[in-house]
Amino acid sequence: MMSRRLLEPMAGTPLWDGQQRLFRKIRGALGERAVQYCQQLSGMLGSSGFGVSDYTRRGELLDALLLGMEERRWVQVQYGGGAADGAGTRQQLGPLGLIWHNGSLYLIAWSKKRGEVRNYKVDRVLSAEAEGGQSNQFEIPEGFSLQSWQSTAFGVYRGTGERMWEIRIRFRAGSARYVQESWWHATQRFEELPDGGVELHLRLNELSAVSKWILGFGSSAMVLAPVELQQLVRAEATAMLQDLDELSRGGE
Structure with a gap:
């Protein structure tokens, strides 16, 4: 119940829909009495929502990013970030993962233009379209894992050099x-x-x-x-x- 409340900023997105399906299965398995108890307990727990991004109207965009991750498809993204990330430019990205950081989602992706793994704040992704066909699949960088990438990052921010x-x-x-x-x-x-x-x-x-x-x-x-x-x-x-x-x- 608590996780359901925490995911409310993502209502209408694929992440929310998946959680709703899971909740319905749990509800059927536990029975109505157990569900009522969980709902009562949930009413005693809350989240401030301070500084949390709202993704309730970004379902199609997140769906394209998730499709790119699941099927290793290149995704054409219009990104409106800072100048260092190509403000308002169209980029071809290979989505590798999503990280929830400080109330917002960050896309970790291989940038075809820059030839390196970078982070992109999902709030600044203006549009995203997964490319179709096997010819439009990207290769995951050798040895890459989201956990190892995060191990040298501070939150979602990671340097590009080798120096520690x-x-x-x-x-x-x-x-x-x-x-x-x-x-x-x-x-x-x-x-x-x-x-x-x-x-x-x-x-x-x-x-x-x-x-x-x-x-x-x-x-x-x-x-x-x-x-x-x-x-x-x-x-x-x-x-x-x-x-x-x-x-x-x-x-x-």
Whole structure:
């Protein structure tokens, strides 16, 4: 019942329809009394829905992406992402998987144009059409698995280089408990400090996404290593301060 409620943003999509069929089978197997108990329990559980994407009108688009995944078909996609991903351009993608991250779906796909695996936020996919015929099938990259791809990603963000970064972040006591309560990455390791703070160790091949995550903690987080990550955080914090200074001087 709880999973049914969590999937409500996908009502009308193939993912929702599959869950509904499963629910009907469970209902038939358990009987009405058991279902009523589950519904009562479900009423005591909720989700804030804060920042969650709405896919209720994107059933056909998701169907095309799922078809591409199941039958290894190339999918013609019109993508309206940022400039780095080809804003508003038509791309030929080989869908490899979907990841639910921070309330949104991300497509992990082989980009024929770029010759590499990339992530695409489904919200920014304007249209998708699976190509027909065996001649339009793509080959899954050798050794690829969604789990191994995620193992070096931070959320859904993964660098393209081979270098792995040894990351160390110190959190003040006020944020230490929150950080330790959550799972951030398979390589995470915590070192508790005498003052109640905690030092987080990560091993990633991407720095941009983790720098933005660190900034969300404000002065409660301090980057100890590497220097390149310190520079990214400093540059972003400096830009924020400059904007605030302009506003305080009456700028727009």
